[in-house]
Amino acid sequence: MSLQILVLAALDGIAYGALVFLVAVGMTLVFGVMRILNVAHGSFYALGAYAAASLGIAMAGMGLSPWLAFPMFIVAAAVVGITVGGLMERFLLQRIYGYEETLQLLVTFAVFMMLENVQRLVWGVQPYFYSDPLRQLGNVNVAGITYTAYQTLFLPLVALAVLFGLRFFLRYTLAGSVIVAVTEDREAATAIGINARRVFFLTFVIGVTLASLGGALASPTTSVLPGMGAEMIVLSFAVAATAGLGQIEGAAIAALLIGLGRSMAVFFAPEFEVVMPYLIMVLVLLIRPEGLFGKTTARKI
């Protein structure tokens, strides 16, 4: 019995960790390149979820094949990322790259306030349910536990695909190398003719698209409702900070750790579900302030 619960908790934790990874890796990528922590990042997760849920419900209403939901997720995420994210970068963030960190934080916080409100204006406060894709993939049996294939297989596979896709992109493509160059030394990169503005735009759009993809993929597994963005921003920050801000592979491990920790809490100490991720983060930061995989940088004096 307790072994079964353990398996269930593990499956749940892996699925959840996969979703959190998608959001956190976007945040950490944006931070690594632009040195800006986007407080509105969680709102993109929520926007992606709302967009996917309402499109999915509309598609089901039109009688379209439920399989179309899967390409729709990607389209919904990209649309949110490119339009909302693109506008935010082009018209707001570009004005504040030279500002102090505190001001940058406040600016993205202001966007967060606005996006949370916009969500409520567009979608109201009633929760949305859209679980067709979940049923479409059916169930699998793991160690005597029946669990949805969507969560056991599909989500972790997407997360792995994103992880290796990002690695490949950053290491072996021209656009990726340019991003890495700007991350490592912005001045030198600009000096050899790299357009830092374009790199920032591209990075930001990719980052928030990943967040809204996380939201879109999460929509079948949870009810979509106000406040989910706020919760996700701190959760993905916890993951990114545990890994060390800017660490992509580290974010995957931290997401798994925090996902598992949280689902163990759900099954064994439900009151502490929300506390668990932060507990893990606090413990890690107490021992390694720069995160599990982060590097310290000393100021030159």
Next chain:
Amino acid sequence: MNALLSARDIEIRFGGVVAADGVALDVFEGDNLAIIGPNGAGKTTFLNICTGYLKPQAGRVTFKGRELLGSSPRAITRLGIARAFQIPQLFAEQTVLENMLLASASRAGRLGMFTRLADIPQRAEAEAILEQVGCSDVKDRVASELPEGKRKLVDIALALALKPAVLLMDEPTSGVASSEKFAIMDTLIGALRAQKVTSVFVEHDMEMVSRYANRVAVWSSGRIQKEGPPDEVLTDPEVIRTVIGS
């Protein structure tokens, strides 16, 4: 005679670059020790190690017989080792006097919450130090508005306000107009002598070294290549070839 500050077997490397490989150096009470050497040899690194900003891979640094490695810059400062910087490290948004008063308040242990900083009893002494280094005229200016030479002097004045036993300086007069250099060093060395402060300074200008140092240490290729009185060291053919000629 016992050394006041003593470093032994210091080893530190950054990636493949060896900055120190078995450095041993003693500073005695009353010294004005100059450290010279080629650029990038590790002289600033040595100051960073002595003040706890960097930890070497091996070695020991003692002050009055007490081990310093592992202590923070703050703890080491409190023991009586003050530091002035090559690039002035000031509080850019505050006035020169406020910068100084903060140092004096810290030294006197008067970090209260309800007395005004401007009213601390150490104010006269802080102003006197500014006078000594020739910065009284800018005491009400915001630090970021000062010209480089003045910033440099205020940086040293901040260290002096801590009334240290040892003052470590990193090229104290770089950035100061050459017409003023000697006048400033004269008063600075005079002030150090009056307050019985032992000093160590990293320097590139050999004229400064021969005028103000009583001992010179040559730092080259991660070692102390030669050490002794200025007239002896500065005329050494090997030193001339590696350091002065370069």
Next chain:
Amino acid sequence: MLMRVIFPAIVLLAALNPLVFPQWDAFLTIVFAKALPVIGIILLLQAGQVSFGHAMFFAIGAYTAGFVGRWMGGGGELFLLLLAALAASVVAGLFVGIFVVRYRYIFFAMLNLAFSMVLFSLLEKFIHITGGSDGLRISRPTLLGQEMSRANYEFGIYYVSLALLALAIFGAWRLMDSPVGHAMKAIKSNETRVEYLGISPRRTLLVVYVASAALAGVGGALVGVFQGIATPDYAYWTRSGEFVFVAILGGAGQVLGALAGSFSFEFIRVTAAAYLGDTWQLTLGLMLLGIILFAPAGIVGSLVNVGNRWRGRRTREKPSPLGEAKEAVR
């Protein structure tokens, strides 16, 4: 000028106000009480640190007042409730502070947010203790042992809030000009040198952090006993955001900015909320962006700048504590 003439004048006017416009009492009580946490935010901003989680101390203050009132029977005694709220928020401030003062900027802001999210969810989850999302009812306490009618009670709280606010503004003003206050500004511009002066940045920040938590706690307790309820919303991030918003609106360079900001904020809310309805947060966000991009000195700071120009002083008193906007990336 600001603190020697305008501040006492405002306090005097506020003290006389109930005799002239008693219908403003309730509104102003909320303005005063909510200005307290904003003072705390302004203090932390001196070191360049912004907290997105100070609502947690606001909630701790309000819930403490509620619990202690219930434990004392009836509603308890107002001054004891305030003392208890102060004590609880100081303890909580120490506990959270010891951890968060190790971090700066992004981490400082987000760790505070994380702690407040945890408190929010605990307040919602432990229904049998906290009353869940319905909140905790706070009965009307006695005032110096006197049972009060509703009108007298509100009259009393008005003056208590005003007195506490005046005290807090004065104290914070002294703090900002004290060695600790200057050390805060020094932390913002050059923390390495602060260490090299033998000052502990963490200890300095911790002292101020605890003070800011205490201010938020007392503010929360006042709002709680005035409104008769504490809900988990008191700890929600939107409220933390409001505190930060009000600090920036009023002007983080001067303590008086907290009062100016709080007054303007509540005034906008009372007058415009009916028209704005569902777009309240959106409006706040837009305003926040506008202030940061175009008037980072806030209300009081801008007035001071205008005053200086008018008196022919060309240099600005002090740079905005938010810092100067530097040139953008090419």
